[in-house]
Amino acid sequence: MPTPRPELLIEMQRRMWRVRAFDERAVELRHAREIHGPVHPSIGQEAACVGACMALREDDTLTGNHRSHGHPIAKGSELGPLMAELLGKATGVCGGMGGSMHLADFSVGSLGETGIVGAGIPIAVGAGLSARVRGTDQICIAFFGDGASNHGTFHESLNLAAIWKLPVLFFCENNGYAATTSLARATSVEDVAERAAGYRMPGVVVDGQDAVAVYEVTAEAAARARAGEGPSLLEAKTYRYLEHAEGEGIPGFYRDAAEIERWRQRDPLEIHRQLLLDRNLLDAAGADRIEREARAEVDAALAFARESAEPEPRAAFDVVFANSGGSGT
Numbered sequence: 001m002p003t004p005r006p007e008l009l010i011e012m013q014r015r016m017w018r019v020r021a022f023d024e025r026a027v028e029l030r031h032a033r034e035i036h037g038p039v040h041p042s043i044g045q046e047a048a049c050v051g052a053c054m055a056l057r058e059d060d061t062l063t064g065n066h067r068s069h070g071h072p073i074a075k076g077s078e079l080g081p082l083m084a085e086l087l088g089k090a091t092g093v094c095g096g097m098g099g100s101m102h103l104a105d106f107s108v109g110s111l112g113e114t115g116i117v118g119a120g121i122p123i124a125v126g127a128g129l130s131a132r133v134r135g136t137d138q139i140c141i142a143f144f145g146d147g148a149s150n151h152g153t154f155h156e157s158l159n160l161a162a163i164w165k166l167p168v169l170f171f172c173e174n175n176g177y178a179a180t181t182s183l184a185r186a187t188s189v190e191d192v193a194e195r196a197a198g199y200r201m202p203g204v205v206v207d208g209q210d211a212v213a214v215y216e217v218t219a220e221a222a223a224r225a226r227a228g229e230g231p232s233l234l235e236a237k238t239y240r241y242l243e244h245a246e247g248e249g250i251p252g253f254y255r256d257a258a259e260i261e262r263w264r265q266r267d268p269l270e271i272h273r274q275l276l277l278d279r280n281l282l283d284a285a286g287a288d289r290i291e292r293e294a295r296a297e298v299d300a301a302l303a304f305a306r307e308s309a310e311p312e313p314r315a316a317f318d319v320v321f322a323n324s325g326g327s328g329t
C-alpha cells in the first residue's frame with residue numbers, strides 16, 4: 001500500500017485544519033446572514049476529503065456535492081476566492097454566481113459541486129471519458145453522500161464507468177444520514193461499498209476519521225484506474241458534527257447526544273495530531289502552530305472577501321446566454 005511521506009503527513013494536518021477553520025467561519029457567517037443561502041459544513045468529515053484528495057495528482061479532477069467546501073481546499077485551492085464565492089463577491093471562484101453549493105475551482109481540478117443530490121456523479125464519469133478520449137492518464141473522483149447512493153445517477157454512473165473501464169473513483173462520504181433520514185431507514189445495504197459488486201468493481205470500506213487510511217485506499221484505487229483497470233467504489237465511514245445545514249432551523253431530534261459524542265471522541269484532527277506526535281514529526285507547539293496558521297489564513301480570506309466588490313448585475317447574462325456578448329440581449 002502506498003504510504004504518505006512525512007512531509008505529506010504534516011501537509012494533511014494543515015489542509016484538515018484549513019477545512020475545519022473555513023467551515024467554522026462559514027457557519028458563523030451563515031448564522032449572521034452574511035452568507036445568503038444554506039451552508040453545509042464538513043466539520044467531522046475532514047479526513048475523508050483530505051485523505052482522498054491528497055492521494056490524487058495535481059491534474060486529476062473532482063466533482064462534489066452540496067457539502068463541498070472541503071474538496072477544493074483539500075486539493076489545494078486558495079481560500080480567498082472560495083470565501084469570496086460564499087459571500088457572492090465578484091472575486092469568487094465563480095464570480096459570485098455560484099455560492100456555497102456551487103463552487104468550482106478549475107485551478108485545482110474542481111469541476112464543480114451541485115445542490116442536486118447525485119448530480120455530480122455522472123459528471124465525473126464524463127470527465128473520466130474525456131481523459132480517455134484525450135489520451136491522458138488523469139482520473140476523476142466523485143464525492144457524494146450515502147443518501148446520493150440511493151439515486152439513479154449513482155447506479156447509472158457506476159454501470160457505465162464499469163463497462164467502459166473509465167478512470168473514475170466513486171467516493172462515498174457516508175456520514176450515516178441523508179439530512180434527517182438515517183442510512184438504516186433508507187438504504188438496502190449496510191455498507192454502501194457492497195453495491196460495487198453489482199457493477200463488478202472493487203468496493204472498499206475505510207475508516208473515514210483516519211486520513212492516512214483514506215489516503216492509502218484512494219492511492220491504490222487511483223493507481224488501478226490510471227493503469228486502465230477501471231473504477232472503484234470507496235466508502236469512508238464518517239460523521240458530521242453539526243447540523244445538515246447550519247442556520248436553517250433543522251430540528252436535531254433524529255440523532256442522540258451520545259451518538260454525536262461517540263464520534264466526537266474520534267475527531268479526525270485529533271487522531272492525526274496524535275499520529276504526528278507519536279512519529280515525532282511535530283511537537284505539541286508545532287501542531288498548535290498548524291491550527292493557528294490555518295485560522296489566520298481563513299481570517300485573511302474573509303478580509304479579502306469582505307473587501308471585494310459585488311458582481312455587476314449585468315454579468316449574470318454572460319453566464320446564462322451563449323453569445324450574449326455580455327449585453328444581455
Ligand SMILES: Cc1ncc(C[n+]2csc(CCOP(=O)(O)OP(=O)(O)O)c2C)c(N)n1
Pocket residue numbers: 066067115116117118144145146147148149175177178179244
Ligand atoms: C435530487 C435531490 N433530492 C433531494 C434533495 C434535498 N436534499 C439536499 S441534501 C439531502 C441529503 C443528502 O444526503 P447525503 O447524500 O448523505 O449527503 P450529506 O448531506 O449527508 O453529506 C437531500 C435529500 C436535493 N437537494 N436534490
Ligand SMILES: [Mg+2]
Pocket residue numbers: 145146147173174175176177178179
Ligand atoms: Mg449523508
